[in-house]
Amino acid sequence: MTALAPIAMQALLVTPALAAAVLAVLPGYRAAARLNVAASLLSLLAALLLLGARPAPSPLFLVDDLNIVFLVLNSFVGLTTSVFSASYIGHELETEHLTRTHLRFYHAIYQLMMFGMNLALIANSIGLMWVGVELATLSTVVMVGIYRTHAAIEAAWKYFILGSVGIALALFGTILVYLAARPVLGTGVPAMEWTLLVRQSGAMEPALLNVAFVFLLLGYGTKVGLVPLHAWLPDAHAEGPTPISAVLSGLLLNVALYALLRFKILLAGNQGAVDPGVLMAALGLLSVLFAALMLYRRRDIKRLFAYSSIEHMGIIVFAFGMGGPLANFAGLLQMTLHSLTKSAIFFSVGHTAQVKGTQRISEIGGLTASHPLLGWSLVAGVAAIAGLPPFGIFMSEFLIVSTSFARGPFLAAALALGLLVAFGALLTRLASVAFGEPRGPVGPVKASYLPSFAHLGLVLGAGIYLPPPLVAWFQHVAVLLG
Amino acid sequence: MTLPPLDTAHMLAGGLVLVSFMMLYQDRLSALINLLALHALVLSLAVAWQAWIQDAPELIITAVTALGFKAIAIPVALQRMIKRLGIHREIESVVGISATMLAGIGLVALALVVMLRTTASATPLAREDIALALSVILLGMLIMVTRRNAVSQVAGFMSLENGLVLAATGAQGMPLVVEISVAFSILIAFIVIGIFLFRIRERFDTVEVQALDQFRGERR
Numbered sequence A: 001m002t003a004l005a006p007i008a009m010q011a012l013l014v015t016p017a018l019a020a021a022v023l024a025v026l027p028g029y030r031a032a033a034r035l036n037v038a039a040s041l042l043s044l045l046a047a048l049l050l051l052g053a054r055p056a057p058s059p060l061f062l063v064d065d066l067n068i069v070f071l072v073l074n075s076f077v078g079l080t081t082s083v084f085s086a087s088y089i090g091h092e093l094e095t096e097h098l099t100r101t102h103l104r105f106y107h108a109i110y111q112l113m114m115f116g117m118n119l120a121l122i123a124n125s126i127g128l129m130w131v132g133v134e135l136a137t138l139s140t141v142v143m144v145g146i147y148r149t150h151a152a153i154e155a156a157w158k159y160f161i162l163g164s165v166g167i168a169l170a171l172f173g174t175i176l177v178y179l180a181a182r183p184v185l186g187t188g189v190p191a192m193e194w195t196l197l198v199r200q201s202g203a204m205e206p207a208l209l210n211v212a213f214v215f216l217l218l219g220y221g222t223k224v225g226l227v228p229l230h231a232w233l234p235d236a237h238a239e240g241p242t243p244i245s246a247v248l249s250g251l252l253l254n255v256a257l258y259a260l261l262r263f264k265i266l267l268a269g270n271q272g273a274v275d276p277g278v279l280m281a282a283l284g285l286l287s288v289l290f291a292a293l294m295l296y297r298r299r300d301i302k303r304l305f306a307y308s309s310i311e312h313m314g315i316i317v318f319a320f321g322m323g324g325p326l327a328n329f330a331g332l333l334q335m336t337l338h339s340l341t342k343s344a345i346f347f348s349v350g351h352t353a354q355v356k357g358t359q360r361i362s363e364i365g366g367l368t369a370s371h372p373l374l375g376w377s378l379v380a381g382v383a384a385i386a387g388l389p390p391f392g393i394f395m396s397e398f399l400i401v402s403t404s405f406a407r408g409p410f411l412a413a414a415l416a417l418g419l420l421v422a423f424g425a426l427l428t429r430l431a432s433v434a435f436g437e438p439r440g441p442v443g444p445v446k447a448s449y450l451p452s453f454a455h456l457g458l459v460l461g462a463g464i465y466l467p468p469p470l471v472a473w474f475q476h477v478a479v480l481l482g
Numbered sequence B: 001m002t003l004p005p006l007d008t009a010h011m012l013a014g015g016l017v018l019v020s021f022m023m024l025y026q027d028r029l030s031a032l033i034n035l036l037a038l039h040a041l042v043l044s045l046a047v048a049w050q051a052w053i054q055d056a057p058e059l060i061i062t063a064v065t066a067l068g069f070k071a072i073a074i075p076v077a078l079q080r081m082i083k084r085l086g087i088h089r090e091i092e093s094v095v096g097i098s099a100t101m102l103a104g105i106g107l108v109a110l111a112l113v114v115m116l117r118t119t120a121s122a123t124p125l126a127r128e129d130i131a132l133a134l135s136v137i138l139l140g141m142l143i144m145v146t147r148r149n150a151v152s153q154v155a156g157f158m159s160l161e162n163g164l165v166l167a168a169t170g171a172q173g174m175p176l177v178v179e180i181s182v183a184f185s186i187l188i189a190f191i192v193i194g195i196f197l198f199r200i201r202e203r204f205d206t207v208e209v210q211a212l213d214q215f216r217g218e219r220r
Helices: A001-023 A029-052 A066-093 A100-122 A126-145 A150-186 A194-203 A206-224 A233-240 A241-267 A276-296 A303-324 A325-356 A373-387 A392-407 A408-432 A450-463 A469-481 B004-026 B031-055 B059-085 B098-119 B124-146 B150-170 B177-203 B209-212
Strands: none
Touching: A001 A029, A001 A100, A001 A233, A029 A066, A029 A100, A029 B031, A066 A100, A066 A241, A066 A325, A066 A450, A066 A469, A066 B031, A100 A126, A100 A241, A126 A194, A126 A206, A126 A233, A126 A241, A150 A194, A150 A206, A150 A233, A150 A241, A150 B124, A150 B150, A194 A241, A206 A241, A206 A276, A206 A373, A206 B098, A233 A241, A233 A303, A241 A276, A241 A303, A241 A325, A241 A469, A276 A303, A276 A408, A276 A469, A303 A325, A303 A373, A303 A392, A303 A408, A325 A373, A325 A392, A373 A408, A373 A450, A392 A450, A408 B177, B004 B031, B004 B098, B004 B124, B004 B150, B031 B059, B031 B150, B059 B150, B059 B177, B098 B124, B124 B150, B150 B177
16 A cells, blocks of 8 residues: 555646646547546546555655545546536537537646646645646636637636736745745755745744735635635636536635645744734635625526635635634535535536526526426535535534634624525525426436536535544544644 | 845846836837836846856746747737737726826835835845835736736736746745746746637737626626
8 A cells, every 4th residue: 555655646646647638639529528537537546545545745745634635525526527527518519619629628628727736735845836726727717718708708818817916926925935934944945845844834934924924815815716806706617618617616716725724834833923814714704795695696507606606615714714623624524515515516507507508597497397307406406505404514514603603703693694695595596496487498408417416415425424534534634724 | 155246136126116117107008018028128137147146057047038938029929919900009098197106106115115024034135136026016916907908918917927037036046936937938928829819819809808898797
C-alpha cells in the first residue's frame, strides 16, 4: 500500500493531463465520453488509494488529512458528472447546440479542469496552489462560453474579468505571504512551502500576514462566490453546459474554499494576527442573507440554483469562520453534502431543460407527472438542499445554527432567518416546477439517472446514519482546522 | 549582501505608476494601446534591473517576455484589431476624468500607507517596490472599472498584471516568478486572440461592453 502512495499521487495529476491531451485529438464523441469517464474513474481510484496510505510530503506536493477530504469528494463528483455529461452531450449534439469539434474541445477542457483542481489540492507550495486554481478557473471560463450565444459570451466575459481580478488579488496575497515568510524561512522555495509556513507562522510579521489575508480572502473569495464578489457566478452557471454548472458548484467553489482554509490555519498560528474567522463569518453571513433574498426573483432555473450555491457557500464559510471543532465538523459535512446535492440537482435540471427546451421556470411545470423519475429526483434534491429532514443537510445546518447560538445568538438568529427565507423561495419554485399541470413539451427523455441517484442516496444515507469512521475522520480534520 | 542601488529601481517602479496614471485618463483607444506598450517597456526595464541587482539571471526571461510579448506583440495585435473593427479613432467616455484621477491618487496613497506600515521588517527595496506594485495593481483595477470598452478592459487588466509581475520580482528570490509571468502572458494571448477576437467579433458589430450589458439573464 505505502509503496503505491507516491504513484497514486502522481496519477492524480498525470491521468487528467494525459487524458486531456488524448481527448484533444480523439475524433469520435462516444469514445471521448467513455475515455472521459475512464480517466475520472482512475482519478477516483487514485484518490481512494491515498485515503489508506499517504506519501511523504515533498516541497511541491502534499497529501494530508485536510486535502484528502477534498480530493476524494472532488474525484467522486468528477466521475459522476462525467457519466452525466456523456448522456447530456449526446443530446446537445443531436439538437445541434454543439458540433463535434466543440465536443472534442469540451472533453479535453473537462480533464484540464480536473487537472487544475487536483493540482491546487495536492500542492504544498502556495504558488503552485495558486497556479492550479487559476488553471481550473480559466478552463471553466472557456467552457461557459462554449455555446457562443449572446448570453453565453457575456457570461464568459464577466466571469473572465471578475475571475482575473480575483486571481490577481490572490497572487498578490500569496506574494505578501512569501514576503512575510522570507525573513523566517530564508529565500526561495522553503518560504512557499505550506508545511514549513504553518510551523513557523508564529514568527512572522503579523501586520503583513493580516494584509495578505485580506487579499487572499478577496481573491479566493471571488471564486468561492462570497457576496460582494459573486456577480459572475449566476451567469456562469446559467449559460454554460449543465455538467459545467454541476462541477462549478460542486467542485470549483470547494477548491477555492480549500485555499482559503489553508491560509486561515496559517493565520491562526500567529498570535499577533487578526482572527481570520471574524472576516469569514461576516462575509459568509452576508452571502446567506443576500442570496436568500435573491432567490425569490429568479426566473431561470439554473440561475435559481446558482444563487442557492451562493447561499450554501455562505453557510459553509460562516461555519468555518465561527471555528471550533463542532462548527468545523458541521462545515465540512455541509460542504460535502452540498457538493453532492447540488450536482445531483444540476443533473436533473440539465435533462429537464433539454426536454423542455428552456430554462425559464414559468415554462416548466408538472414534471413529476410528465417525467416521474426526473421530477422526483429534482424534488428530492431540492428538499435536500432546502434542509428538510431526513436528508443530511438538515443535520449539518442544524449543527451550525445550534453551535453558533451558544457563541453569537444574534449571528445565529440572522443565519436561521436566511435559511428560512431561502427555504421558502426554493419550495415555492419547486411547487410550480414539479407539481400541477404539465407545461411545455412532454417528450421522452434519454437520461442517465445513476449519478443523480447515487448522490441523493449518499445524502439521504448521511442524514439517517453517519458511519463512525467517517465521523472520526471529519472530527479529526475539524480539530486541524482550529 | 550590500544594499543594492535603490534609486534606479525606484525610478522604474515609479515610472510604471506614472504610465498607469496616463492610461487612466487616456480616452483614445489607439493612444491607450501605445501607453500599454510603454507600460510593458518600463516593466521590462524594471525587471531587468532587478535581475541585475539581485543576481537572478532567470528574471531576464521575464524581462524579455515582457518586452517581446507585452510591449510589442500584443499592442501590435490590438492596434490591428481595432483598426479592422474601425474603432481606432473612437473616443471613449471615461467616467469623469478629474474624479477618476482623484480616485487614482487616493488609491496610490492608500497603497503606500498600507504597504509601508506593514512591511517594516522587509528590506527597504522590497518594501517600496511592493508598495508601488500595489499602486499599479489598484490603478489597473480602476482602469478596468471606469472603461466600457472590452479592449480597454483588457488593457487595464494587462497593466494590473504588470503590477503583479513587478511585485513578484521585487520579492527577492520568490520561486515560480518566471513560470507565473510566462503563464500570464499565455493567458493574455489566449484571451486576446482566442476568445476575444474570435468570439466577440463574430457575434457583435461592436466591442462595447455596454452592448453586452443589455442582456442581464433575467429579461429574456
